[in-house]
Amino acid sequence: MNPSRPLFTWSLILIVGFLTLCPVLMLLLGSFSEGLTAFGVFTTSKYVAAYTDPALFDVTYNTVVFVLGSSVLSTLLALVLAYLNTRTDIPFKPVFTVLSIVPMMIPHLLFSVSWALLLNPSNGLLNVFLKDVFALQEAPFNIYSLWGMVMVEGLLNMPIAYLIIAPAMAQFDVALEESSRVFGAGVWRTLMRITLPVLRPAILAAFILGIVRSLASYAVPRVLGMPGEVDVLATYLYEMISTGFAPDYGKAAALGMSVLVASISLIVVYRALTSEGGKFVTISGRGFRPAVIELKRARIPIFIGVGVLCLLMIVLPVAVLLYTSLVPYSMVPSARAFSLMSWKHWIEVFQDPVSLLALKNSLFLAVAGATLGVLLSVFVAYVIVKIRTRASGLLESLSFLSFSFPGIVIGIGFMWFFVQTPLYATLTALLLAYIAAYLPYGIRPLASAFVQVHAHLEESSLVCGASPLTTMRRIIVPLLIPGVVSAWILMATMFIRELTVSVVLSRPGTEVLAVQILSFADDGLWGKLSALGIVMILISTALVLLAMYAGEKFKALQGGS
Amino acid sequence: MEIQIEGLSKHYQSEGKTVKALDQVDLTIPANEIFTLLGPSGCGKTTLLRCIVGLETPDEGEIRIGGEVVWSRAKGIAVPPERRGLGMVFQTYAIWPHMSVFDNVAYPLQIRGEAKSVIRDKVARALKFVQLEGVEKRSATKLSGGQQQRVALARALVAEPKVILFDEPLSNLDAKLREETRKELKTFLGELNITAVYVTHDRVEALALSDSIAVMRAGRIVEIGSPQKIYFNADHRYVADFIGRANLIKARVAGRHGDLTVVESGLGSLHCQARDLPEGSEATLCIRPEFIHVDGVASATPQGGQNVIHGRVASMEFVGEVYEAEIHVGAEKLLARLDPDLPVSTGDMVSIRLAPQHCLLVLA
Numbered sequence: 001m002n003p004s005r006p007l008f009t010w011s012l013i014l015i016v017g018f019l020t021l022c023p024v025l026m027l028l029l030g031s032f033s034e035g036l037t038a039f040g041v042f043t044t045s046k047y048v049a050a051y052t053d054p055a056l057f058d059v060t061y062n063t064v065v066f067v068l069g070s071s072v073l074s075t076l077l078a079l080v081l082a083y084l085n086t087r088t089d090i091p092f093k094p095v096f097t098v099l100s101i102v103p104m105m106i107p108h109l110l111f112s113v114s115w116a117l118l119l120n121p122s123n124g125l126l127n128v129f130l131k132d133v134f135a136l137q138e139a140p141f142n143i144y145s146l147w148g149m150v151m152v153e154g155l156l157n158m159p160i161a162y163l164i165i166a167p168a169m170a171q172f173d174v175a176l177e178e179s180s181r182v183f184g185a186g187v188w189r190t191l192m193r194i195t196l197p198v199l200r201p202a203i204l205a206a207f208i209l210g211i212v213r214s215l216a217s218y219a220v221p222r223v224l225g226m227p228g229e230v231d232v233l234a235t236y237l238y239e240m241i242s243t244g245f246a247p248d249y250g251k252a253a254a255l256g257m258s259v260l261v262a263s264i265s266l267i268v269v270y271r272a273l274t275s276e277g278g279k280f281v282t283i284s285g286r287g288f289r290p291a292v293i294e295l296k297r298a299r300i301p302i303f304i305g306v307g308v309l310c311l312l313m314i315v316l317p318v319a320v321l322l323y324t325s326l327v328p329y330s331m332v333p334s335a336r337a338f339s340l341m342s343w344k345h346w347i348e349v350f351q352d353p354v355s356l357l358a359l360k361n362s363l364f365l366a367v368a369g370a371t372l373g374v375l376l377s378v379f380v381a382y383v384i385v386k387i388r389t390r391a392s393g394l395l396e397s398l399s400f401l402s403f404s405f406p407g408i409v410i411g412i413g414f415m416w417f418f419v420q421t422p423l424y425a426t427l428t429a430l431l432l433a434y435i436a437a438y439l440p441y442g443i444r445p446l447a448s449a450f451v452q453v454h455a456h457l458e459e460s461s462l463v464c465g466a467s468p469l470t471t472m473r474r475i476i477v478p479l480l481i482p483g484v485v486s487a488w489i490l491m492a493t494m495f496i497r498e499l500t501v502s503v504v505l506s507r508p509g510t511e512v513l514a515v516q517i518l519s520f521a522d523d524g525l526w527g528k529l530s531a532l533g534i535v536m537i538l539i540s541t542a543l544v545l546l547a548m549y550a551g552e553k554f555k556a557l558q559g560g561s
Numbered sequence: 562m563e564i565q566i567e568g569l570s571k572h573y574q575s576e577g578k579t580v581k582a583l584d585q586v587d588l589t590i591p592a593n594e595i596f597t598l599l600g601p602s603g604c605g606k607t608t609l610l611r612c613i614v615g616l617e618t619p620d621e622g623e624i625r626i627g628g629e630v631v632w633s634r635a636k637g638i639a640v641p642p643e644r645r646g647l648g649m650v651f652q653t654y655a656i657w658p659h660m661s662v663f664d665n666v667a668y669p670l671q672i673r674g675e676a677k678s679v680i681r682d683k684v685a686r687a688l689k690f691v692q693l694e695g696v697e698k699r700s701a702t703k704l705s706g707g708q709q710q711r712v713a714l715a716r717a718l719v720a721e722p723k724v725i726l727f728d729e730p731l732s733n734l735d736a737k738l739r740e741e742t743r744k745e746l747k748t749f750l751g752e753l754n755i756t757a758v759y760v761t762h763d764r765v766e767a768l769a770l771s772d773s774i775a776v777m778r779a780g781r782i783v784e785i786g787s788p789q790k791i792y793f794n795a796d797h798r799y800v801a802d803f804i805g806r807a808n809l810i811k812a813r814v815a816g817r818h819g820d821l822t823v824v825e826s827g828l829g830s831l832h833c834q835a836r837d838l839p840e841g842s843e844a845t846l847c848i849r850p851e852f853i854h855v856d857g858v859a860s861a862t863p864q865g866g867q868n869v870i871h872g873r874v875a876s877m878e879f880v881g882e883v884y885e886a887e888i889h890v891g892a893e894k895l896l897a898r899l900d901p902d903l904p905v906s907t908g909d910m911v912s913i914r915l916a917p918q919h920c921l922l923v924l925a
Contacts, residue, residue: 454653454655456651456652456653456654456655457655457657459616459642459651459655460649460651460655460713460716461657461668462615462616462641462642462643463614463615463616463642463643463645463647463648463649463726464643464648464668464669464672464716464720465643465644465646465669465672465673465720466643466668466672467641467643468641468643470672474668475657478659479657479658479659
């Protein structure tokens with residue numbers, strides 16, 4: 001019905017292009033410049049400095065181990081959980097849904113902190129406890145190490161991998177397996193020769209997404225790596241721009257280029273894999289259910305294993321934070337500890353002007369950022385889904401590209417930009433950078449909402465005699481609302497906890513929650529940290545629950561198609 | 562209402578090439594008939610329908626509905642779809658998922674601002690008409706495919722339009738349901754005094770439902786006629802081939818014999834349906850398998866001016882109600898349907914009777 005409206009499409013390309021490409025271009029130009037104040041003065045010395053630094057070898061090694069290790073862990077865990085949930089008779093299946101959603105509510109920063117509180121070598125609760133019980137000389141675990149980082153990052157990325165693998169497994173055509181059994185292969189052989197190879201695109205996609213995410217991960221290496229001086233690229237980059245007297249944004253930009261190129265290549269591979277996935281999808285139509293495999297005697301032990309995982313991922317982090325926020329200083333839970341509990345840290349946090357400012361800033365960024373972000377996403381999603389021209393394809397690629405950008409690199413790119421403008425050290429700068437970095441999170445739910453609004457739904461309203469405006473009001477908007485709501489809430493939760501972009505761009509006066517929590521961590525103020533952290537978790541949880549409630553509400557309203 | 566289309570063209574670009582979706586289409590759809598646009602996918606039938614309803618804008622030409630010009634390049638008229646007052650059933654049904662069955666059907670009336678009580682009555686009547694009572698409160702997307710189809714029909718009928726358009730409305734149903742729904746649809750439309758334009762690629766659907774069929778190819782209308790005319794007496798080889806299974810054999814006109822045309826072909830000299838063709842001109846002989854009468858080995862006497870030819874049964878295949886046999890007559894191969902009782906087996910010589918009125922001459 002609509003002509004392609006090239007002007008509209010191109011102005012969107014301009015906006016999204018600015019948000020996506022500005023940090024990249026500034027990063028590129030910056031990497032060839034003398035310094036923030038000498039922008040545009042050409043030099044290659046930053047590349048020489050960045051890539052000849054002897055420390056880079058160790059950093060690269062750590063990064064590779066961290067990234068691959070955590071991705072293998074998250075993919076394997078997700079695979080096992082998805083298999084158990086979709087194909088076996090394990091009890092209490094709703095638990096799996098909880099496992100896949102809850103980490104959305106617990107920010108990575110706080111998850112890492114809670115593990116530090118549990119397993120740090122000097123006074124980690126679990127370490128102290130084990131030392132007392134077994135009369136050990138030294139702490140049995142040290143979370144401030146490469147394996148600690150791998151474990152925590154792996155647990156954090158597991159839900160994403162699960163959300164990719166589980167649907168693929170649920171759609172698996174059981175006839176493929178049955179025919180293998182008929183031809184004489186056992187359960188195990190069938191799993192290895194048929195099931196896993198057919199699921200390969202989904203598994204690879206989950207693995208690569210894990211790599212992209214852990215490469216961009218800053219919270220885990222910052223909290224668990226820095227105390228033990230285990231640097232990965234993200235923290236190494238941050239140290240370059242933060243170490244007090246001589247921050248070198250040029251060198252950081254030069255190194256950041258490699259990280260960016262690696263991420264973009266990976267996301268291109270990921271995209272190719274997920275679009276190629278169509279070939280392998282084996283949905284054979286209506287109403288079939290894959291045969292359920294009986295676990296028999298292993299049923300209960302395996303369930304207990306899943307239960308322990310839930311405990312590790314959900315209960316423990318929150319419990320540790322809550323406990324730490326109430327006791328005066330780090331101590332193993334005991335009668336005495338409980339008798340000493342007080343609201344001291346909570347009161348201090350709510351009397352701390354910087355914490356209050358951070359809370360205020362974060363709330364503002366979440367509300368304003370999510371609103372603007374969703375507004376932009378609605379238009380972009382409309383163009384991507386409904387206007388199929390070459391220009392809209394360009395827009396789609398642009399908006400997907402930023403999905404791969406590591407926050408810290410984008411932050412550095414934006415720093416080069418904002419320093420040249422009056423926006424430097426303002427909330428507006430953070431707002432722009434947030435929207436740029438998280439735009440795909442708004443576009444994706446809205447694009448799928450638009451896909452659901454089949455052109456015929458719109459057209460039949462017109463044929464029935466409704467004007468385009470009435471059609472918009474009575475048909476399109478009501479069908480889009482669920483998408484808008486979930487996109488808004490998704491963006492808002494992202495912004496409430498945002499760390500990696502903020503850590504580069506936040507300045508005194510524009511503190512945000514995550515940055516403030518990090519500064520408590522640096523000062524060892526674990527009690528205050530925990531109190532503020534729980535506030536953050538509560539806000540995130542409230543938003544996610546609201547999203548689920550709103551989703552159910554609209555589903556009921558629409559009869560859940 | 563009558564629909565008149567004159568010189569309608571619509572081009573679009575696809576992968577760098579210009580595709581003629583509609584190429585100078587002239588068409589008159591008579592009032593109060595079921596008129597079917599039939600053709601393979603990509604022949605332009607859906608584009609033509611969407612131009613009539615106003616969802617697609619043609620490049621050239623004019624469309625008149627009941628005498629009123631709704632689109633004309635030359636006159637600069639373009640009535641938007643919502644003001645053409647038509648009803649339409651979409652291929653996907655386009656049932657709005659956020660509304661109940663009642664709201665879906667009531668929508669066209671609500672848009673017109675009719676009184677609540679009138680709406681209630683009319684919706685009830687429309688739902689009763691499509692035999693879908695008692696589901697008003699249900700969410701429309703919870704219904705089965707066949708029921709959704711009826712909701713879509715009720716919605717298209719509720720405002721009593723003079724013209725209703727169908728865009729492959731049965732193609733999303735499974736085979737059995739499709740047949741049932743087709744019969745119902747025929748009954749429903751028979752009871753209404755309405756012009757129905759029906760788009761399909763299914764020849765059985767077209768034959769069973771229509772008063773008239775227009776067969777389309779590559780943006781043009783090849784032939785228009787009643788289902789019987791299209792099936793038994795098509796003018797074009799393309800139409801004869803598309804509408805049913807046919808043996809197509811090259812032939813040359815040899816002359817006249819009474820009111821029959823005589824041709825020479827690989828089957829020998831045959832009397833065919835009368836055609837106004839000059840002697841010596843090339844044509845295609847079209848014989849449908851069901852009109853090839855195989856008489857077994859012995860009998861060979863011509864009856865009532867029928868053609869008799871002889872051939873050898875090359876292969877036989879049992880398909881249920883009949884055997885399908887390939888019979889070689891000289892260098893030509895004929896597909897025929899043999900009665901299961903006929904005492905014939907592979908390799909036998911048989912005689913074949915062909916009634917002249919079923920020996921169709923079509924343009925190549």
